[in-house]
Amino acid sequence: MTQPLAVTAAGKGRLRLAFMGSPDFAVPALRALSAAHDVVAVYCQPPRPAGRGKHLHKCPVHEAAEALGIDTRTPVRLRAPGEAEAFAALDLDAAVVAAYGLILPRTFLEAPRRGCLNIHASLLPRWRGAAPIQAAILAGDERTGITVMQMDAGLDTGATLLREAVPIGPRDTAATIHDVLAQLGASLVLRALAENPPPVAQPEQGVTYAARLTREDGRLDWTADAAALDRRVRAFTPWPGTFTTLAATAVKILAAEPVQGSGRPGTVLDDALTVACGTGALRLTRVQAPGGAAMDASAFLRGHPIPPGTVLGA
DSSP, rough: OOOOOOOOOTBOOEEEEEEEOGGGGGGGHHHHHHHHHHEEEEEEEEEETTTTTTTTOOHHHHHHHHHHHHHHHOOOOOOOOTTTHHHTOOOSSSSEEESSSSSSOHHTSSSSTTTTEEEEESTTTTTTTTHHHHHHHTTTSSSEEEEEEEESSSSSSSSSEEEEEEEEOTTHHHHHHHHHHHHHHHHHHHHHHHHHOOBBBBSSSTTTOOOOGGGGBBBBBTTTHHHHHHHHHHTTTTTTTTEETTTTEEEEEEEEEESOOOSSSSBBSSTTTTESSSSSSEEEEEEEOOOOOEEHHHHHHHHHHOTTBBBOOO
């Protein structure tokens, strides 16, 4: 059972916290928590090689924590010798987790007085797992949201503390929903820490899982329905992105819209880069060739003519 709100030396209502997160999604929560409480340590993924030069790059949370002057730790494994003891020595009221990237062992879950709270980008129990925003758009859900959860040893199975829904609009992408949920997660976890609401067990009905994505998931199958392909493009923007092939060359699809049309799946139907699907058609509105710049379809076609009748993805 969690303990009541602590009163620390820093002032009434301020908690001694650790923050555990890595990507952009977690940065608003880190900043909000550091303003309201005493974040004494940040855990995030270690720097990794990226870019053409393969130089080591720090993750967004690492950079934000350093800018805030917070002690930053980047263990490769939390089960490594000494990690549990170092975490316990922080003497935490709570730990807040947001897309950290490592599974917390039980020794970590039980160390803070109020346990570990997770900011999850879905309305649990729908879309437990690694890619909940993409999964919600891909499935055609009309809404998603944030759940602040009391963590346990399962995969996003802990009792919920607070949750709030947001609509998914017909042209929303994973990028637009990500930004809304990142801000909502920051405000909701502050409320959870201040109000200490009673935990509510997740229902056994309605459980779905959002699997981890790979780049190959972005390959468009033109035999699918145009509306489903439109959702895939929006769900996978900006990552892992969607693509098709033109004469064995991969072309990234950055934006598209479903339109009327019919033909053999994958066939270019007109001079506006409209492609026939299993049902309906998809007009590609923004694309990118390998090594080239992202551009509108009209500009792309001036440099890369694709006459009607061309079959993509063959």
